[in-house]
């Protein structure tokens with residue numbers, strides 16, 4: 200019997216299936232190109248700021264100076280989450296995974312935002328500003344809380360990247376590190392219909408509010424095959440620990456069909472353009488900290504994986520050693536991904552609301568048919 204669906208055998212994981220029209224970002228996997236609203240990622244990384252990219256993703260064009268100042272100050276005015284959200288976080292078990300904390304706390308922001316439920320453009324942008332402003336505050340506050348330290352209040356004179364590092368460490372980052380981190384946020388901002396962004400669009404398609412959509416996106420991002428890979432890369436490097444052991448370790452891992460974290464991509468079949476920047480940052484941080492081991496190990500793994508499997512590093516590969524050398528705890532790497540990707544998620548949610556259709560695909564039924572109910576006593 201025809202179900203009106205095509206066989207899923209050829210589309211496991213929905214690879215290659217076009218599931219939405221979007222003007223936000225495009226990934227060209229063959230050429231290794233990534234654009235946001237028509238702008239090449241290299242151009243944006245070179246010249247823009249994360250706040251400018253947020254405006255671009257939400258509005259489809261770069262802001263004027265006045266528009267950028269308006270958005271930046273709206274975000275800065277909203278850095279501080281409702282007190283209750285931080286107070287509640289102090290009750291969470293201290294060993295909680297930061298992504299679980301982020302998901303729970305971001306979800307709870309909804310309870311304190313009387314204007315956050317609307318899906319009209321004005322209400323949704325308002326909620327997007329508040330979540331974008333507060334997600335970093337929550338991630339940084341959790342690291343302080345779990346370590347028994349005082350939460351550092353956000354500094355409204357600082358941009359998102361700078362302010363995040365300040366709230367995490369209690370000290371202001373130097374200009375070089377702040378700019379590097381700002382570019383890292385630009386690089387992670389959007390990536391078309393990746394798993395978490397698709398999730399946010401599916402939830403938005405039901406006309407659930409911005410907080411619900413973003414909460415679902417955080418849940419999807421937490422998985423090790425998605426945003427969790429950056430932490431896994433650093434754990435792998437720490438496990439190997441010695442540059443001299445790489446070759447043997449990798450042979451053994453490949454013989455045991457182990458996946459090498461941070462390598463390979465569902466879309467890119469050549470160098471991920473984001474990895475080009477992060478490789479540079481990893482080297483820059485290695486030189487700055489005088490600790491070259493992690494960069495050297497990463498380079499050797501990259502070289503061997505290219506020789507043996509024809510594979511390339513993805514965005515997570517060099518962000519791992521970059522963040523590690525910046526002194527960021529391993530399990531905050533994925534929350535940092537969320538602090539950036541919130542811009543792409545909210546952009547896609549706004550786009551979905553603006554031209555909504557409930558997302559409701561079909562499944563190819565492969566179960567039994569014509570079963571007859573047997574009373575429980577007779578089974």
Ligand code: COA
Nearest residue numbers: 424425428457458459460461462463464465466513514515
């Ligand atoms: N290390 C070793 N082998 C790998 C690999 C890796 N990182 N990634 C893919 N492969 C191999 C698979 O084992 C498979 O081999 P096989 O055909 O002999 O079974 C083949 O390449 C295809 O793998 P598949 O998982 O189907 O490719 P994909 O395009 O669907 O996967 C990823 C993309 C990202 C899920 C995959 O490359 C991966 O798991 N990478 C590590 C996790 C990671 O870095 N994720 C972050 C992505 S931004």
